[in-house]
Structures are given as structure tokens and as C-alpha cells.
Amino acid sequence: QVQLQESGPGLVKPSETLSLICTVSGGSISSYYWSWIRQPPGKGLEWIGYIYYSGSANYNPSLKSRVTLSLDTSKNQFSLKLSSVTAADTAVYYCTRQEVAIFYWGQGTLVTVSS
Amino acid sequence: QSVLTQPPSTSGAPGQRVTISCSGSSSNIGSNTVNWYQQLPGTAPKLLIYNNNQRPSGVPDRFSGSKSGTSASLAISGLQSEDETDYYCATWDDSLNGPVFGGGTKLTVL
Numbered sequence: 627q628v629q630l631q632e633s634g635p636g637l638v639k640p641s642e643t644l645s646l647i648c649t650v651s652g653g654s655i656s657s658y659y660w661s662w663i664r665q666p667p668g669k670g671l672e673w674i675g676y677i678y679y680s681g682s683a684n685y686n687p688s689l690k691s692r693v694t695l696s697l698d699t700s701k702n703q704f705s706l707k708l709s710s711v712t713a714a715d716t717a718v719y720y721c722t723r724q725e726v727a728i729f730y731w732g733q734g735t736l737v738t739v740s741s
Numbered sequence: 742q743s744v745l746t747q748p749p750s751t752s753g754a755p756g757q758r759v760t761i762s763c764s765g766s767s768s769n770i771g772s773n774t775v776n777w778y779q780q781l782p783g784t785a786p787k788l789l790i791y792n793n794n795q796r797p798s799g800v801p802d803r804f805s806g807s808k809s810g811t812s813a814s815l816a817i818s819g820l821q822s823e824d825e826t827d828y829y830c831a832t833w834d835d836s837l838n839g840p841v842f843g844g845g846t847k848l849t850v851l
Binding site: 670672673676687720 | 774776784785786787788791792797837838839840841843844845
């Protein structure tokens with residue numbers, strides 16, 4: 627059974643960089659597309675971007691200038707960096723395996739942007 | 742502002758049938774299959790329907806999906822109290838080259 631687990635700081639200061647790692651177990655990261663999706667408190671879901679196991683990535687245009695995705699096949703992990711964060715970036719961040727649908731989600735991690 | 746449009750809320754009595762609509766455009770629903778997710782409070786979304794009308798293993802057949810043109814619907818029959826939660830539609834958007842979501846519908850079981 628594939629499992630995904632997000633990890634990283636729960637509090638980030640404004641203007642700094644949010645960094646999260648997703649660890650995949652029960653399956654290899656060396657296939658499929660791997661995505662990050664976020665959900666601000668009380669609001670809907672927003673796709674951030676996805677990365678293919680080859681390393682090619684695609685980002686939501688609304689965040690593209692601030693987002694970088696990468697992956698580490700040796701650790702079966704992929705990561706998210708979001709720069710110049712503001713309070714509007716406060717959200718639960720989910721890592722997922724992107725297929726025709728999202729069958730596998732991490733449990734989510736709340737990241738709060740505050741000084 | 743979500744790319745896909747869902748009603749913010751809907752309701753129904755136990756045992757009844759409710760439907761949740763999802764409206765998009767030619768670049769998303771019109772040219773791709775639709776998925777539905779159920780999200781219980783404080784948890785990650787769970788896939789309920791994929792490829793317009795397919796149920797993952799373990800999802801009761803009370804849940805069904807359909808698609809026509811640039812719109813889709815989720816139907817829940819035999820409404821139960823545990824169905825009271827949030828539902829999201831989603832699909833691929835060819836212009837964005839990524840997934841897009843509806844704003845979510847909160848279902849209340851009266």
C-alpha cells in the first residue's frame with residue numbers, strides 16, 4: 627500500500643521560503659507524477675505543481691515564479707520550495723501521486739505564515 | 742475563484758437522493774474525465790469517483806457520477822448521516838496542463 631508523508635516546519639516567517647518534503651513508502655518514486663496541493667483554512671483545493679520521476683516539472687501559473695519542485699530517488703522523496711511567502715500562503719499542504727485521479731494523498735501538514 | 746463551479750451547499754433528508762453539480766469548460770471537463778473527492782473534517786480528501794463514473798474499491802454503490810458536455814454530477818442515494826461533509830469535483834485542464842478543482846459543496850443531512 628502506497629503511503630505519503632509530508633514533513634517540514636509548521637511556521638514560516640513572511641518573506642521567507644517554505645520548504646516541505648514528502649516521503650513515499652510502499653512504492654517507488656521512479657514512476658508516476660508527484661504533486662503538491664494546498665488548502666487554505668476553510669477554503670478549497672489548489673494545485674501547486676507536479677514533478678515527473680524524470681525531473682521535469684509543471685507549475686500552476688499563479689505560483690510559478692515562487693515554486694520549485696525537486697525529487698530524490700535515492701531517498702524516495704520529493705520536495706516543495708515556495709519563496710517569498712505571505713499570510714495568503716497559510717494552508718494545509720498535501721503531497722499526492724498524480725494519475726488520472728489522485729488515489730494517494732499524504733495526511734497533510736499545516737503551514738502557518740506569521741512573524 | 743475556482744476553475745470549476747459547484748454549489749456551496751446542498752442538503753437532503755436521510756434515505757433521500759441528492760445530486761451535486763460541477764460546471765467547467767471545453768478545456769477541462771469538456772475534454773477530460775471528472776473525479777470526485779469526499780473530505781471529512783481535518784482529513785485529506787478521499788477519492789470517491791474517477792473517470793466520470795468509476796468507484797474505487799470500497800466506495801459504496803450509493804455514490805455515482807456522470808458527465809455531459811462541460812458539466813458533471815455526483816449523485817448520492819440512500820443518504821446517511823455519515824455522508825454529511827464536503828465534496829469536490831476535479832479534472833485535468835488542458836490550458837493549465839494540470840488538475841483543477843471545484844470550490845467544494847458542503848452536504849448537510851437534515
